Each structure stands twice: as C-alpha cells, then as structure tokens.
Amino acid sequence: MKIYNTLTREKEEFKPIDSDIVKMYSCGPTVYNFAHIGNLRAYLFMDTLRRVLKYNGYKLKHVMNITDVGHMTSDQDEGEDKMMKAARRENKDPYEIADFYMKKFLEDIDKLNIDRPEIIARATEHIDVMEEYVKKIIENGYTYSTENTVYFDTSKLDKYGVLSNRKIEDQKAGARVEFDSKKKNISDFALWIKAPKEHIMRWNSFFGECYPGWHLECSAMSYKYLGDHFDIHTGGIDHIPVHHENEIAQSKGFSGKQPVNYWMHCNFLLVNGEKMSKSLNNLYTIDDLAKMGYEPLVYKMFNFTSNYRSQINFTIEAMDSAKIALSRLREGYLKHSEGTEKVSEDVIKDYENRFLEAINDDLNLPMAMSVVWDVVKNPVKSKDFQKLILKFDEVLGLGLINYKPDEVKLPEDVQELIKLRNEARRNKNWAESDRLRDELIKKGYTVKDTKEGTVVE
Ligand code: AMP
Numbered sequence: 001m002k003i004y005n006t007l008t009r010e011k012e013e014f015k016p017i018d019s020d021i022v023k024m025y026s027c028g029p030t031v032y033n034f035a036h037i038g039n040l041r042a043y044l045f046m047d048t049l050r051r052v053l054k055y056n057g058y059k060l061k062h063v064m065n066i067t068d069v070g071h072m073t074s075d076q077d078e079g080e081d082k083m084m085k086a087a088r089r090e091n092k093d094p095y096e097i098a099d100f101y102m103k104k105f106l107e108d109i110d111k112l113n114i115d116r117p118e119i120i121a122r123a124t125e126h127i128d129v130m131e132e133y134v135k136k137i138i139e140n141g142y143t144y145s146t147e148n149t150v151y152f153d154t155s156k157l158d159k160y161g162v163l164s165n166r167k168i169e170d171q172k173a174g175a176r177v178e179f180d181s182k183k184k185n186i187s188d189f190a191l192w193i194k195a196p197k198e199h200i201m202r203w204n205s206f207f208g209e210c211y212p213g214w215h216l217e218c219s220a221m222s223y224k225y226l227g228d229h230f231d232i233h234t235g236g237i238d239h240i241p242v243h244h245e246n247e248i249a250q251s252k253g254f255s256g257k258q259p260v261n262y263w264m265h266c267n268f269l270l271v272n273g274e275k276m277s278k279s280l281n282n283l284y285t286i287d288d289l290a291k292m293g294y295e296p297l298v299y300k301m302f303n304f305t306s307n308y309r310s311q312i313n314f315t316i317e318a319m320d321s322a323k324i325a326l327s328r329l330r331e332g333y334l335k336h337s338e339g340t341e342k343v344s345e346d347v348i349k350d351y352e353n354r355f356l357e358a359i360n361d362d363l364n365l366p367m368a369m370s371v372v373w374d375v376v377k378n379p380v381k382s383k384d385f386q387k388l389i390l391k392f393d394e395v396l397g398l399g400l401i402n403y404k405p406d407e408v409k410l411p412e413d414v415q416e417l418i419k420l421r422n423e424a425r426r427n428k429n430w431a432e433s434d435r436l437r438d439e440l441i442k443k444g445y446t447v448k449d450t451k452e453g454t455v456v457e
C-alpha cells in the first residue's frame with residue numbers, strides 16, 4: 001500500500017511500526033458551530049483511509065479529538081477562544097455549546113456512514129494529561145513564561161517547520177499580523193494560558209487558573225492513547241503550517257522524538273473557486289443538502305470523483321451527477337442480486353486486483369470507481385458480481401448491504417387513473433382503457449398490463 005507522506009513529500013510504501021495494528025490520530029472538529037460539508041470532506045478522507053487499511057487486513061487503533069476548549073479564532077493564538085465566542089453568540093454556557101455541536105457532528109458523520117474511530121477524545125476530559133505533558137516540556141527546557149502564558153520556545157529546536165519546510169526567519173518576513181510582543185519568536189505558541197475573568201472553562205493548575213492552548217491537546221491525547229511514536233496522523237492541509245508543526249515541536253520538547261511516521265493531509269472543498277468556509281459565508285451543511293434534495297451519501301459519492309489531495313469544486317451539476325451515479329450503482333447492485341449466471345474466478349480476481357491496485361495507490365478512488373462501474377455495468381447478471389460489489393463497498397461505505405428501494409407512493413391522481421383503467425378493462429371498454437393509458441404515459445409513466453391489473457413505473 002502506497003500513501004503520500006507530507007513529511008517526505010513522496011508517495012511511500014506503508015510500513016506500520018507493529019505488523020498487526022496501525023496506530024493513527026486524526027485532528028477532529030472544533031465544536032462551536034455546525035460542521036459544513038468542507039469540514040466533512042476531511043472526515044470522509046479519514047473514513048476512506050480507515051476502510052482501505054482494514055481492507056488490507058490491518059487492525060486499527062485510531063484516535064480522533066474533539067476540540068471544546070482553547071482554539072482561538074486564529075490558529076496562531078490571536079483572537080479569542082472560539083467556544084467562548086459561540087457561547088456569547090448563543091447566550092449559552094460553552095459546555096452546552098460543545099455538547100450540542102458535538103452531538104450534531106457525530107450525527108453528520110453517521111449519516112455519511114463514516115466509520116467512527118475507536119477512540120473519540122474530548123479535550124476538556126483530558127486536562128490532567130495535558131498539564132502533565134506541559135510540565136515535562138517545561139522541565140526539558142523548551143519553554144518560557146510571561147505573566148499570563150507559558151510559551152513554547154521554537155528557537156530551542158534544531159529545526160522548526162519540518163512539514164512545511166519553512167524557516168522561522170521566513171515567517172517573520174512574511175508575517176502579516178504584528179505578533180504578541182511578549183513572544184520571543186513569531187513561531188512560538190501558547191501551551192498554557194491564564195484564564196481571564198470571563199473565561200468559563202478554567203482549571204486549577206501549577207500556573208494558576210488556566211486553560212490549554214489548542215495544539216497541546218493533540219500531542220497530549222495522542223501520547224496518552226498511542227505513545228510517543230505512532231504510524232499515521234491526518235488533518236486538513238490548513239493544519240500543515242501551524243498546528244501540525246506545533247504538534248511536532250511539542251513532541252520533540254516532550255520526548256525528543258518526531259512522533260509520527262506518515263503525515264497525511266486532505267485538500268479543500270471549493271465553491272466557485274474559493275475555499276468553503278464560515279468566513280466567506282459560502283457554506284452548506286448536510287441539512288442544507290437534504291433541503292436541496294441530496295441525501296448525505298450523494299455527497300460521499302461526489303467526493304469519490306477526486307483524489308483527497310486535489311481540490312474539488314462543489315457545483316449543483318456535479319451533485320446532480322453524483323445523485324444519478326448513486327442510484328445507478330444501487331440499481332446495478334440490485335440487478336446483479338437477481339442474477340443467476342456464474343462468473344469464473346479469474347474474472348472476479350481480475351476485477352479485485354484492479355480495485356486493490358487503485359485504492360493502494362494513495363487511495364485513488366476515481367480509479368477504483370472505474371472498476372466498480374465495470375462490474376456494475378457488466379451485462380452478465382450474476383450474484384458473484386453482487387458479492388463483489390459488496391466487497392468493494394467495504395471501502396466505499398455506501399451501505400449497499402442495507403439498501404432497499406423505497407416504496408414509492410403514487411400521487412392520488414395517478415392512483416385514480418389506474419383504478420379507472422382497471423374498471424374499464426374489467427368492463428372490456430378498450431377505447432377508455434387506451435385513453436387512460438395515454439393519460440398515464442403523458443404524466444411520465446410506463447404502463448404494463450399484468451394479471452393483477454395495471455402496473456406503472
Ligand atoms: P475546524 O472544525 O474549523 O477545526 O475544521 C475541521 C476540519 O475541516 C479541518 O481538518 C480543516 O482542515 C477542514 N476544513 C475546513 N474547511 C475546509 C474546506 N473548505 N474543505 C476541506 N476541508 C476543510
């Protein structure tokens with residue numbers, strides 16, 4: 001299996017540290033608002049990665065965090081805590097905000113049939129782990145403190161910026177905002193912050209009543225569950241220059257080690273060429289899509305048209321195509337489930353090999369889908385193909401095994417026409433029967449005569 005590693009900027013053969021279990025961490029959501037479908041793309045990528053690893057026979061120990069404290073409106077410690085801001089906006093307690101949006105997020109990922117990580121860890125439930133982690137970094141000499149904040153001193157590292165390959169000096173030259181004058185270097189970041197009076201989320205600690213910096217939670221919680229060296233870390237590409245650089249810095253300060261072998265990042269969902277984001281006010285949620293007539297799995301299908309490392313543009317045309325594709329896939333699956341023909345093992349093996357080759361080439365879903373379509377469209381109707389499509393669905397996660405076509409309720413006028421036509425036929429009134437048939441056809445139905453009477457499609 002080959003995956004692209006942001007750390008080495010190469011597609012590499014995946015080799016887990018332990019042969020039987022893959023240890024993996026994904027940066028999860030900040031639960032201060034509804035997730036938009038751009039955010040959800042990052043978790044669809046996470047889902048595909050999980051499923052492909054499982055398809056290759058690996059067991060997983062996968063952690064995803066839920067950020068419910070400490071994430072400032074800017075990733076670089078400027079602005080205010082997103083949870084506090086949301087609490088003010090909605091006139092609620094930040095804990096209520098976190099509970100509400102976390103529940104909603106988990107519902108959204110379930111609707112997308114995203115395979116949930118084994119461990120979902122909330123930042124506010126791991127404050128003790130974070131405090132111990134900070135104390136060790138302080139003990140190891142990688143920090144300095146101002147009156148209100150314990151900062152990580154990035155100049156203590158041999159190199160800061162291993163993922164994005166940036167130097168501290170470059171950041172200074174390119175910086176747009178004046179950084180907090182109390183920081184020694186622009187890339188230094190807050191680990192532990194004294195809570196101002198109005199900050200409701202606060203914990204008694206070695207530094208007074210404090211709350212943790214955002215970056216700290218991922219290092220501390222991944223350490224707690226996965227140790228100081230694990231296999232894969234995922235996130236969005238926006239995490240590369242700050243959040244993940246800071247995680248690497250913290251781990252070096254804590255254990256002296258680069259914590260992760262493979263860093264993987266998902267690219268953005270665009271709308272009209274711009275990133276979908278709250279600040280640009282161009283976002284859609286899963287609920288918005290439902291109102292537009294797209295079930296959640298249509299959005300999943302839409303994502304399979306591009307590789308996770310490429311940007312993808314959200315358009316109504318593309319969503320309409322994905323909607324048609326999903327129903328064709330379901331129809332094809334049902335067609336094969338009614339099949340009686342046998343297919344040779346060689347033919348099945350050949351499709352399996354092509355599918356495996358595609359997904360193992362850095363999760364190449366567009367290529368894998370072309371194999372799925374070849375099977376779906378195969379004119380030989382066979383249960384062997386049905387089984388094969390179900391096997392592929394272990395990776396796609398479209399829930400085909402539970403798929404049943406909806407029972408369609410016919411509009412009342414159509415039901416009435418059918419009733420009249422059945423009566424006309426019983427009375428051998430063929431002219432009236434033909435007239436009613438034509439009326440049904442005009443309404444867009446095909447009409448069949450069966451022993452049970454008129455059947456429309
Ligand atoms: P947040 O909850 O704001 O911390 O973001 C959660 C995840 O959504 C992060 O991994 C971001 O990289 C990702 N994300 C945000 N906007 C987009 C977008 N337009 N397309 C894809 N991923 C995004």
Ligand code: ZN
Pocket residue numbers: 026027028218243
């Ligand atoms: Zn993180």
